[in-house]
Amino acid sequence: MKKDIDIPEVNGVYLAAVKQFNKDFRAEEWNAYLINDRDDALDMVLIVSRGFSEKDQTSVMRHKIEKLPPKSFAKVEFLQEEVLALNNEFQVTFFAENKMFEKKFLFRKNTINDKALRELPLIPEKGILLK
Template sequence: MKKDIEIPEVEGVYMAVVQEYNEIYKTDDWNAYIINDKEVDLEMILIVSRGYDEKRETSTMRHKLAKLPAKSYAKAEWMQEDVLALNNEFRVTFFEGNKMYDKKYLFRKNTINTNAFRPLPLMETTGILVK
């Protein structure tokens, strides 16, 4: 029965971490974004995130987006500076049409830093991207 469940490979959907200036608190904040670089809308997006290493683990966070239009992006989560030293895992599940897709995105510990910034698809900024 398990072998009958087909979960297709995810393409064109990415997770990115961006450093942005917060006008209210006058701080440089780290934010995680989901990017839909597909030509179709995504529906019922569930994002489950956690940080971990050999000795520590954060609480599991859950986020839901009803819809993410084609060629767009949305902020998924604000990230505390302390969790950048951990592996940061984002499990993303969504529907495209009538098919369910699922993918794990992993930012390895200490890879979220300004030295790793690259241009991001659709966003007019730089950051760290996981495909």
């Protein structure tokens, strides 16, 4: 039975942690973004995120993006400084090509930092990219 289940591979969808200046609070902050670098839209995107370590755990956060157009990106959530010391997991589920896709992204603890900043697809700022 399991061999009959087709689980499509996710391509062209990424998660990024982007450091940005918040004008209202006059401070640098990290935000998680979902990037759709595909040629088709993502429908009914559901994102479940949590931070965890051997000792600590955050609340589970749930986000929904109704439609993410092709070659676009959307802010998912603000990443508090305290959770950067934890593993941060994002479970992303969406519909495209009349199929359901699912992918898990994991920022390992302390990997979201200034030394890891790189160019990102579609986003004009630097960040940390998970493929």
